[in-house]
Amino acid sequence: MGFVQQLGIGALMTIKVAVCAYLLAMALGTTFALATLRPNLLVKAIWLPYASIFTGVPSLLVGFLFYYGGSQTLSGLFSLIGMNVSVEVTPFMAAVAALGMVYGAYLADLIRSAIRNVPLGQFEAARALLVPRPMIWLRIILPQVLRLALPGMTNMWIVVLKDTALISLIGLKEIMAYAKLASGVTKEPFVYYLLASAFFLGMTWLTYFVARRADNWANQGFRSNTVNRRAHAF
Template sequence: MLNFDGYAPAVLDGALLTIEVALASLVMATLLGILGALGKLSRKPLPRRLAAGYTTLIRSIPDLVLMLLIYFGGQAVVNQAAYAVGYEDYIEISPFVAGVGTIGFIFGAYLAETFRGAILAVPPGQLEAGYAYGMSAFQVFRRILFPQMMRHALPGFGNNWLVLLKTTALVSVIGLDDMVRKASLAAGATQKPFTFYLLVAGVFLAFTTLSTLLLQWAERRYSPELKRSL
């Protein structure tokens, strides 16, 4: 049997932080994704260009490089701005904030494409009917566009979530005590890297399996066509 030498609770405790990073990043990515999708579909050139530049930039730079740029470069920019306005104390960005910000920023670009396709799948006549009924633009979005958009977006949204979940392993390189970092420390102390990285792999497998089951339930719940075929 595998012997974790008492380090297993610490690694599993890091798994809770991994989930916190993933969920917080997903919230940020979803908001950015919706804004990016609406920007790309806007009739105004400025939002279209900003959204296109955002998605192009993110898809051109490796995730790890962005993580390091935002963590180290972001701190430098924030402190220089603080010094410029007379604030002399050093401002430190926590690894958690940097990790969530980076992962959310990255996957917001991918979700923007997912949501853009989902919005285009909604019949425009239904949106026009909402406006004709006297709804405001926000009411049309909340009552007509968003519910149907999410039904079409669920498969792509689920795939992005699974990739995002695995991407949280990158936060270990900026010092956040997540599951991967704690496993690395335990492996160094016990000289058992295979044992602890196998534990991490097993936990990630459990997370993705549970996520897949929940996503399948959501697709059955919100897709009338799929429900009729079952």
């Protein structure tokens, strides 16, 4: 029971890392999605290297780079502005930064595609009614973007949650690290890895349950043009 209790502690750490990393990815993805709708030279100079690097390098390798080289990199950046600051990068910080930076690039493409799929008539009608620009985005565009991007955002959350298992290799004490520890001590790896699998399956089921409710809420007032008919085999 002591090892099962440790698995519970690791599960809470897994959820904490996944939530923080996903929020960081959403912030980066939304920022880059809006900035790259009409990109200028400065935006391209930032976005293209960022997207190329973090979509081309595995998240585990990014975690290693942040954990083992993050302290020196941050200290070097502070020294450029005349500040002698020593920053310690913890496994939690490296895990959140790695997953957030990697999946922020994917979410940027997802959110930008959803924005471009909003009919242009929505923008034109809002401008014709003299709706302020901030209100156009908050009350008209973003709710429609949420409806279009929600399935992809749900899948991305599940991927981030599952990728937390890789981050245990940089020393983060999450559920997979405790499962490995318990398996080595008790010589019963099947039991503890099965419990870890049950946790991820439960989180996935809970995600789909919440996503279904959120999808119903986002589709309120939306009438699809698709006619529901019985499929015929040719």
